[in-house]
Amino acid sequence: MEFNPPRDAAAEARLWRAAREFERMHPAFVSMTYGAGGSTRDRTARVTGQLARETTLLTVAHLTAVEHSVAELRSIVGTYADAGIRNLLVLRGDPPGDPLGEWRKHPDGLEYAEDLVRMVRGLGDFHVGVASFPQGHHRSPDLDHDTAYLCAKLRAGAEYSITQMFFDVEHYLRLRDRVAACDAVEGAKPIIPELMPITSLRTVQRAEELSGRPVPPALMRRLERAGGSDPEANRNDVRAVGIEIATEIGQRLIDEGAPCLHFITLNFAKATTEVLTNLGYTVTAAPVSA
Ligand SMILES: Cc1cc2nc3c(=O)[nH]c(=O)nc-3n(C[C@H](O)[C@H](O)[C@H](O)COP(=O)(O)OP(=O)(O)OC[C@H]3O[C@@H](n4cnc5c(N)ncnc54)[C@H](O)[C@@H]3O)c2cc1C
Numbered sequence: 001m002e003f004n005p006p007r008d009a010a011a012e013a014r015l016w017r018a019a020r021e022f023e024r025m026h027p028a029f030v031s032m033t034y035g036a037g038g039s040t041r042d043r044t045a046r047v048t049g050q051l052a053r054e055t056t057l058l059t060v061a062h063l064t065a066v067e068h069s070v071a072e073l074r075s076i077v078g079t080y081a082d083a084g085i086r087n088l089l090v091l092r093g094d095p096p097g098d099p100l101g102e103w104r105k106h107p108d109g110l111e112y113a114e115d116l117v118r119m120v121r122g123l124g125d126f127h128v129g130v131a132s133f134p135q136g137h138h139r140s141p142d143l144d145h146d147t148a149y150l151c152a153k154l155r156a157g158a159e160y161s162i163t164q165m166f167f168d169v170e171h172y173l174r175l176r177d178r179v180a181a182c183d184a185v186e187g188a189k190p191i192i193p194e195l196m197p198i199t200s201l202r203t204v205q206r207a208e209e210l211s212g213r214p215v216p217p218a219l220m221r222r223l224e225r226a227g228g229s230d231p232e233a234n235r236n237d238v239r240a241v242g243i244e245i246a247t248e249i250g251q252r253l254i255d256e257g258a259p260c261l262h263f264i265t266l267n268f269a270k271a272t273t274e275v276l277t278n279l280g281y282t283v284t285a286a287p288v289s290a
Contacts, residue, residue, distance in 0.1 A: 001030045001265050005044035021269035024283045028260045031060040049083030061085050064093025069108035089129045090116045114153045121157035132161035134171035147178040154186035162192045165211040169252045196264035197271040198242035201231050247278040
């Protein structure tokens with residue numbers, strides 16, 4: 001499950017409710033994204049550390065090179081290590097304010113995620129993951145370059161990748177084929193697919209931002225049909241179709257041998273739990289941890 005840094009105390013309380021719910025499903029791991037902005041960053045480091053220390057959840061901290069010198073990046077990695085976090089998802093990040101804008105590295109920073117993978121691996125005994133893009137990163141000239149850069153990140157010491165969210169499982173399968181063809185050793189490393197249940201027509205826009213692509217027309221038609229002439233009045237029907245779509249995608253991924261499923265949760269437990277229940281996962285009694 002993927003969490004986002006809470007912006008205030010109320011959001012933090014919501015995140016904790018979701019984390020406690022997820023504990024009962026024994027996920028392989030949870031991750032916390034890393035955003036721009038000083039105060040959010042402090043809160044991110046604190047809450048991520050708490051998740052690692054105070055829950056049964058294996059916690060992966062995302063880390064980006066955005067607006068950081070190498071010295072700062074080393075210090076952040078040290079903070080995470082002090083909090084007992086040994087798992088990092090290493091990313092370049094996007095230009096603050098405009099994710100599609102021109103990337104400029106910090107004058108004393110790093111250019112690519114590959115450089116950050118090397119840095120983190122050089123700092124100690126960390127398990128490192130990286131991002132992968134089933135339809136290619138929006139700045140990659142083509143899919144071959146995109147695959148070659150992913151293989152370079154894996155060769156630099158990353159042990160797995162987590163994909164950008166997608167709706168068409170074929171894109172995930174073709175990515176897996178490309179990485180295997182590019183490098184047999186790196187191709188054997190897990191590629192973890194990311195998905196997000198759509199719970200309303202409003203979340204479609206969020207899903208499109210996160211996947212970087214429009215929701216496929218056939219899925220859009222199913223959601224719109226459920227919404228009918230009054231999507232607000234029929235919001236439960238739209239939500240049910242969104243859960244059904246995420247379940248179908250999840251089932252196909254499991255059938256195709258995906259190593260696990262990574263859910264964008266937006267810090268809510270309900271939708272992800274419903275999809276996992278549909279897929280046959282069970283919820284156990286509440287955990288004993290405080
Ligand atoms: C699962 C996942 C989680 C994410 N979490 C976060 C988060 O927490 N915070 C956040 O800010 N962003 C996050 N992102 C977004 C990510 O930071 C952006 O997509 C960013 O634009 C690319 O990051 P990257 O690590 O793939 O960069 P890179 O691997 O460095 O790639 C960036 C671009 O450079 C190209 N490239 C790479 N190596 C080379 C090279 N040697 N020569 C020439 N070109 C090269 C790539 O093809 C790509 O176009 C996440 C993305 C994913 C998929």
